[in-house]
Amino acid sequence: MLNQTAKGVRIEGKKAMSKHDGLQEYLNPQVVYIPLIQQTETLKRLVEVGQEVKIGQVVATREGWGPIPVHASVSGKVSAIKKVWHASGKMVDAIEIQNDGKQTLAETIRPEADVASLTKEQLVEKMKLAGLSGLGGAGFPTFVKYQSKLPIDTIIINAVECEPYITGDYMMIVKYPEKVLKGLSYLMRAAGATKGYIAFKAYNTAMKEALAPFLSAYPGIMLSEVKDVYPAGWEKYLVQHILKKNYQGLPSEAGVIINNAQTAIVFADMVEHNIPLIARAITITGEGIKEPKNFLVPIGTQVKELVAKCGGYAEGLDPAKSHYIAGGPMTGRAILIDELIVNDTLGSVIVKPMPLEKDHPACMGCGKCADACPAFLTPTEIQKAAERKDLELIRKLKATKCVGCGLCSYVCPSHIEIADFVDKAKVLLKKGA
Amino acid sequence: MARFAAGKAPFLRIADQPKQGTAVIMRDFMIGMLPVILFAWYKNGIQVYMDGNIGLLEMFYPLVFVVLGGVFSTLLETIFFLVTDPNAKTMKSLKQKLGTSFAAIPGLILALMLPLYTPIWVLLFGCFFASIVAKMLFGGFGNNLFNPALLGYLAVGFTMSGVINAAGGLFNQSELLIDAYAGATPLGLLARLKVLDYDLLVKPYGSLWNFFLGTIPGALGETSALALLLAYIWLSVRKVIRWYTPVIYIGTVFVVSWGLGIASGEAGLWFPMYSILSGGLFFGAVLMATEPVTTPKNPFGKVLFMLFLGVLTVLFRFIGNFPEGVGTAIIAMNIFTLPLDKFAAVVRAEGYRKAAFWKSVAIGAFILAIAVYAIFKGATMYAAFAAGGLF
Numbered sequence: 001m002l003n004q005t006a007k008g009v010r011i012e013g014k015k016a017m018s019k020h021d022g023l024q025e026y027l028n029p030q031v032v033y034i035p036l037i038q039q040t041e042t043l044k045r046l047v048e049v050g051q052e053v054k055i056g057q058v059v060a061t062r063e064g065w066g067p068i069p070v071h072a073s074v075s076g077k078v079s080a081i082k083k084v085w086h087a088s089g090k091m092v093d094a095i096e097i098q099n100d101g102k103q104t105l106a107e108t109i110r111p112e113a114d115v116a117s118l119t120k121e122q123l124v125e126k127m128k129l130a131g132l133s134g135l136g137g138a139g140f141p142t143f144v145k146y147q148s149k150l151p152i153d154t155i156i157i158n159a160v161e162c163e164p165y166i167t168g169d170y171m172m173i174v175k176y177p178e179k180v181l182k183g184l185s186y187l188m189r190a191a192g193a194t195k196g197y198i199a200f201k202a203y204n205t206a207m208k209e210a211l212a213p214f215l216s217a218y219p220g221i222m223l224s225e226v227k228d229v230y231p232a233g234w235e236k237y238l239v240q241h242i243l244k245k246n247y248q249g250l251p252s253e254a255g256v257i258i259n260n261a262q263t264a265i266v267f268a269d270m271v272e273h274n275i276p277l278i279a280r281a282i283t284i285t286g287e288g289i290k291e292p293k294n295f296l297v298p299i300g301t302q303v304k305e306l307v308a309k310c311g312g313y314a315e316g317l318d319p320a321k322s323h324y325i326a327g328g329p330m331t332g333r334a335i336l337i338d339e340l341i342v343n344d345t346l347g348s349v350i351v352k353p354m355p356l357e358k359d360h361p362a363c364m365g366c367g368k369c370a371d372a373c374p375a376f377l378t379p380t381e382i383q384k385a386a387e388r389k390d391l392e393l394i395r396k397l398k399a400t401k402c403v404g405c406g407l408c409s410y411v412c413p414s415h416i417e418i419a420d421f422v423d424k425a426k427v428l429l430k431k432g433a
Numbered sequence: 434m435a436r437f438a439a440g441k442a443p444f445l446r447i448a449d450q451p452k453q454g455t456a457v458i459m460r461d462f463m464i465g466m467l468p469v470i471l472f473a474w475y476k477n478g479i480q481v482y483m484d485g486n487i488g489l490l491e492m493f494y495p496l497v498f499v500v501l502g503g504v505f506s507t508l509l510e511t512i513f514f515l516v517t518d519p520n521a522k523t524m525k526s527l528k529q530k531l532g533t534s535f536a537a538i539p540g541l542i543l544a545l546m547l548p549l550y551t552p553i554w555v556l557l558f559g560c561f562f563a564s565i566v567a568k569m570l571f572g573g574f575g576n577n578l579f580n581p582a583l584l585g586y587l588a589v590g591f592t593m594s595g596v597i598n599a600a601g602g603l604f605n606q607s608e609l610l611i612d613a614y615a616g617a618t619p620l621g622l623l624a625r626l627k628v629l630d631y632d633l634l635v636k637p638y639g640s641l642w643n644f645f646l647g648t649i650p651g652a653l654g655e656t657s658a659l660a661l662l663l664a665y666i667w668l669s670v671r672k673v674i675r676w677y678t679p680v681i682y683i684g685t686v687f688v689v690s691w692g693l694g695i696a697s698g699e700a701g702l703w704f705p706m707y708s709i710l711s712g713g714l715f716f717g718a719v720l721m722a723t724e725p726v727t728t729p730k731n732p733f734g735k736v737l738f739m740l741f742l743g744v745l746t747v748l749f750r751f752i753g754n755f756p757e758g759v760g761t762a763i764i765a766m767n768i769f770t771l772p773l774d775k776f777a778a779v780v781r782a783e784g785y786r787k788a789a790f791w792k793s794v795a796i797g798a799f800i801l802a803i804a805v806y807a808i809f810k811g812a813t814m815y816a817a818f819a820a821g822g823l824f
Contacts, residue, residue, distance in 0.1 A: 004784055004785075011445065323439070323440050323444045325442075325444050327442075329442075329443060329444045329445045330442060330443040330444075330445065331442050331443070332442055332444065333442065334439050334442075350444070352444070354439075354440065355449035355450075356449075358448070358454065359529050359532060359533050360448060360455065360533065361455045361456065361533035361534070361535070361574055361575065362533070362573070362575030362576065363575050364455055364458075364574065364575050364725045364726050365575065365725045365726050365727075365728075365730050366455075366458065366725045366730075367725065367730035367732075370730055370731040370732070370778075370781075371731075371732065376781050376782065376784070377778070377781070377782050378730065378774070378777070378778035378781060378782065380730050380774075381730075381731075381774060381775055382778075393775075396779045396782070396783075397778055397782050398782035398783065401782065406442050406443035407443075409442075409443055409446065410443045410445060410446055410447060412446070412448060413447065413448050413453065413454045413455040414448060414454070414455045415446055415448035415449070415454070417441055419442070419443070420441055
């Protein structure tokens, strides 16, 4: 009880359905939409309608907190500024680029002459120029982590993919194992870290087999298997279980930086070839998709094209009785996916039939939500405090420590939207503060 | 093709899976009560029939009595819904309401807590208190402050104990014939004699082994620690209750009783064993102090709750007016469930550090103070003979 190490809950993975076909490259969609938003920051557009752009050309910049550039992901002509559906559940402005199919590269994309002599500062600068953000789903600008004043000795590459259904990271690592290791070694150099871990779930033996042959060339890098539980991919879970350390706010307090596996791959490309963040892997899956697949696509690709490449929706799928989810099944959002575009944080789209309706009794106070909470909160109390709008109590109950993993709602035997109540409490705090 | 955007994350729920959800938990709870019900039937029906002291039809009476408790509670809730809820007029909606209210449970538990020869109308009276007053008037399933069955039990105990005794009380037809029982349950005997002596307290009922098996006089479902142990194992394995909650409760009673024995001059281990095996402690610890609605929700709250229950049970039982203290202790602690929940949630969120740590220490000291008071007050009330003792 006194030992607050997150335990996690075993959830059926359902990953097999999208592991058949490997990673499909789909790098030349007719048209892409570069969304003018990252996390909650609106981007400043730098191109006009009618302008020609090349792959890797900066088309917008993120200003304010964590400024990074955003690049064109195909070459062609800017044809319009349009509203599109974004994974955050909002309609946002996006730069529409008609692909000319020529894949002309920007002048900045060229092999780096002398990778070995790049300094720490140069590496962090490259991170920034690459427009690199956390590809695991948070979209946190990567270079910000590397500007930490605290001493960093360990980098952990998060390849856990603890949410069910998703297999994008897995596919990328199996296909590009050496790039992951290279990326990690550059990240270690950028932070001055001596140790590197690649964390993945123990059952992913294919990942281990892909990485193992290259390991000997990268001293200081170790593979680390974690349990098949959710949320084993949570940063704090990894630090607690791999390093047996704990921290309050950010992992850097424990001398650790955690990056997603795809982030490392993109960084390897950036360091060696100056290719910025223009593409990512996405899993189109779920019982409602005919042939679930993983794709490597340019940022801004329309999801409906990918769904069509998967053979469309499963036969007999009732659109009114299905969930269309942007992101993972635990933290994603219900969305109109026909209009959705791929952005830097979108790792999966899941279509699945809604479960059958049941009658659910009121909360009986079983406390399973409190038992499951990886942050050791008591969601029912936070809910009560939120209903009374008792800000002082919400603060005392540390609602801000909630990581939004959704486990409390997942385990609730009465199907109560308890995670949603905790979200509301967090919103109340923000408003009140 | 227009498609809907509906639903909230997470899109996977245990409650949606087949054979999961609150209804299944409550079903498991009722299955957990089975060994207790069956033992009550065996001891007060089958065994007595085999002794030749009652007829074949009467053999079924204990079972009928328990089932009647469930039936009464269901009927009362049905009437309550019909009278108060405009949405429950059709058969279908009524069934839905009752299906998510688990109406039978308070009556079943109440029946198990009552003596065998409780008049049926007294059972109905108790069920009314349990289902209507303690449960429905508080807002129905999930909103009750007090354990419904327990409130019904206390209502009956305070108002009807004379009626029950006049109607035959808790001795079945076989037990009536045993002179050694002297018309009392083990705890009743202790309250009368005020002496801690193995020969006087345990010998009349055979041995502590009989206490464990449950072949001693007492309320219908309370006597058998064995049946309740089976229930405990089932409920823990099915995760209906937390395995540690009854252990802490019973463990605390054991330790404080032992202290009380030692302070009174009786250091034998038989006394704490006698203390935990007699009365309704196992019943209360397994089936009532674990009841989710009226007890704290997070683990730290549960632990505090159980420690309090332990010391209060000893205090009420050995120092207070009535021979038994389990029911009163649980009802008394039900009142503190809400503040304890809040307190425990804050302490847990802070990681058991800072100011909350000292508050926890203060509460711990308070629990300890009650225990120490019970022990030393007990020492002035009870005498022990040096002779005798199993251990």
